[in-house]
Amino acid sequence: MFVVLVVSAVLIALYVLKENYEYWKKRGVPGPKPKFIVGNLGQSFLMKKSPFEVFTDIYNQYPDTPIVGVYRSSTPSLIIRDPDFIREITGKSFDHFHENDLRIEKEIDPLIGRNPFFLRGQEWKTVRAQLTPAFTSGKMKLVYPHLEDTSQRISKFIDSQPNATNGQGYEAKELCKRYTLNNVASCAFGLEGKCFEEDNSEFQQIAQQFMTPETWSTVKIFLMSLFPFLTNFISVKFTAKSVEEKVTNIVSQTLRYRERNNVVRNDYLHILMQLKETSKDYDFTDVDVTAHAAGFIADGYESSSVVMSFLLYELANNPDVQSKLRQEIDESFAKHSNTMPYEAIQDMTYLDAVLSESLRMHPPTFAVAKRCTKRFTYMPNNTDVISRPVVIEEGTPIIFPSYGLQHDPQYFDDPERFRPERFIGANKDKIKKYTFMPFGEGPRTCLGQRFGVLQIKIGVVYILKNYQLLVNKKTQRPLKYNPMYFLTSPVGGLWIDFKKIK
Ligand code: HEM
Known part of the structure; x- marks a missing residue:
């Protein structure tokens, strides 16, 4: 009898989990196929990439959709790719999304x-x-x-x-x-x-x-x-x-x-x-x-x-x-x-401009995570990809993929090139709002x-006044990030030679 109960419970659990993995499909939201138990976080379970770095990869894989449905293990979560929808979430509809996740x-x-x-x-x-x-x-x-x-x-x-x-x-x-x-x-x-x-x-x-x-x-x-x-x-x-x-x-x-x-x-x-x-x-x-x-x-x-x-x-x-x-x-x-x-x-x-460009290329977090606090209906404007309104339930984790947006060639031409001129004069005005958000956006933006x-600027001023900076060969390039750390942290560190200016 006990064995039958255990087997039934396991089968029911498996069924519920499988049904759960249909969550976004049923709502017509595109996204990568989840794997059993780990959802879309296989690489994080293997400690190869942090969850937010995985979401950055997913951001890049779905260039034509405003929202992408993903599974953090079994929890359906939503990556917001469309900057205009980020504007809505952090602005007009903030009372539906006012908590950090x-x-x-x-x-x-x-x-x-x-x-x-x-x-x-x-x-x-x-x-x-x-x-x-x-x-x-x-x-x-x-x-x-x-x-x-x-x-x-x-x-x-x-x-x-x-x-x-x-x-x-x-x-x-x-x-x-x-x-x-x-x-x-x-x-x-x-x-x-x-x-x-x-x-x-x-x-x-x-x-x-x-x-x-x-x-x-x-x-x-x-x-x-x-x-x-x-x-x-x-x-x-x-x-x-x-x-x-x-x-x-x-x-x-x-x-x-x-x-x-x-x-x-x-x-x-x-x-x-x-x-x-x-x-x-x-x-x-x-x-x-x-x-x-x-x-x-x-x-x-x-x-x-x-x-x-x-x-x-x-x-x-x-x-x-x-x-x-x-x-x-x-x-x-x-x-x-x-x-x-x-x-x-x-x-x-x-x-x-130099600081902004560095923040664009290297935001301290790959993404910012919010939580839906009151049921919200997303009305699609790109009918090719999402054809009907999507209900976002209370409790759904919401991910703003800052790193993905800031490296998207659609918004930043030649994004892997360090070009401070992007943040000067008319170029700066041309940057689409909500694609550059190293401090977050809306009422919960960085306090x-x-x-x-200020502390970064004045520190850099006194360093550059006195030293010429060179990259030391101990820096491992291309940069890879520590999957276990909550901020972007390059494996092996960033090594600099400081040559005194006479
Ligand atoms: C360059 C350095 C910094 C960066 C890039 C940064 C970035 C961020 C980001 C991305 C958020 C989340 C925003 C959101 O949820 O929309 C945040 C929140 C916050 N930051 Fe910063 N931050 C920095 C420095 C600081 C400093 C120096 C302080 C205080 C001394 C600070 C205090 C806070 C606080 C209190 C919040 C939570 C705000 C809230 O939820 O109301 N941050 N920061």
Whole structure:
């Protein structure tokens, strides 16, 4: 009897799974044939490519369809290829798609769970509105001296690393991580990170631990990326309790010191303390202050260092662009009596174009994932491929394939060529909206974009002022990406030679 029950249950499960794999076909949405259990993520199960890299391949395989139906293991998900539909999802129909497709609950993980990225509904709205004023251009101007100070110290660090200057090369992300973490320590925690002076300073250790979940949590996150339905059943605690305590201690010690000594410093921690005192609609506690300062580690350090390291690599790889940018930098220094005021950085159009082009070629994530929060009916306009309206059910994961769009020759001529001119003047105006979205789009767009861009620009200015960059042969080309890392991370690293400019 028991055997019969087990066999029946297995047969029913197999039938349901098989039916499930007909989901998009029944709705008339094209897409690659799924394989049993793994869906379209076979390569991710074999740890060859991350799920988002697989979706980029699928984006390229379906050039004529506005949406592609895929299966993340057994979960039907939708890749949005049509930029106009992305516009609709992030704009007019945002209330149908307002959540990110990754869940970390603040009740389980009080620090990461309070990051706006993971908040939902009204709570997200309130916190987002509270934090937004911390990132205005006025506030950026206030933190700029801290960023410039760290930038000016990069060359002392490079000079202290024999391999950086003797032809052995220095890994760009390692350099950029030290730089951006010093900025986070200074701007968000009011501390000296000592990331240039020490190889493994206390702050570096804490940041590293903060960004490295415990093994069991890593396994859970990996499983959730393969089986999205698990997000409804399992919860993740990203930060270990011991790390949480360390971060909380740093923040409370700094705050106590400031209170006792009447120290007012123009930084993010000060803004957070002011929020705690003035917040009305939301009970902004000490945990919130710590969580948002810690959010800088998660958001400000890792993503910015990825972007900055690719930018250094592209400059080394494109000597003409590098010379032109150095000329702009030198002229700006000359114009401002050998200083680099905040306004001067804003005026550098070529620097801005070079960063945009690097972000186009190397966005820090292959895709951005959302979740349908309210049933939505997609009305096709390309009747050849999709002939009838498609109902998108609540809970369906939605994927914006940023990398695919940004490398699509339909939108970017000769897309594998590094050509900053695309982002200058009339060329820039011609770029189709919603095809270039390294910071996301709509109300949930990156909150720290201004900070990220500013710290990268000023850092690159001081590096190019002092060094000529060359690609070291240790860089493995063509670039391949680590399938297990959530951001684009080239296997073997990006190695640069820094030749001092006399
Ligand atoms: C160049 C560096 C950076 C890049 C490329 C980047 C990119 C992104 C992207 C693609 C998103 C998702 C947007 C979406 O869902 O539509 C995002 C969200 C976010 N980013 Fe960034 N980011 C960067 C730096 C930063 C920095 C420095 C901070 C803060 C200090 C930050 C804070 C955030 C936050 C809080 C969110 C969640 C916003 C929300 O859901 O309301 N980011 N970022």
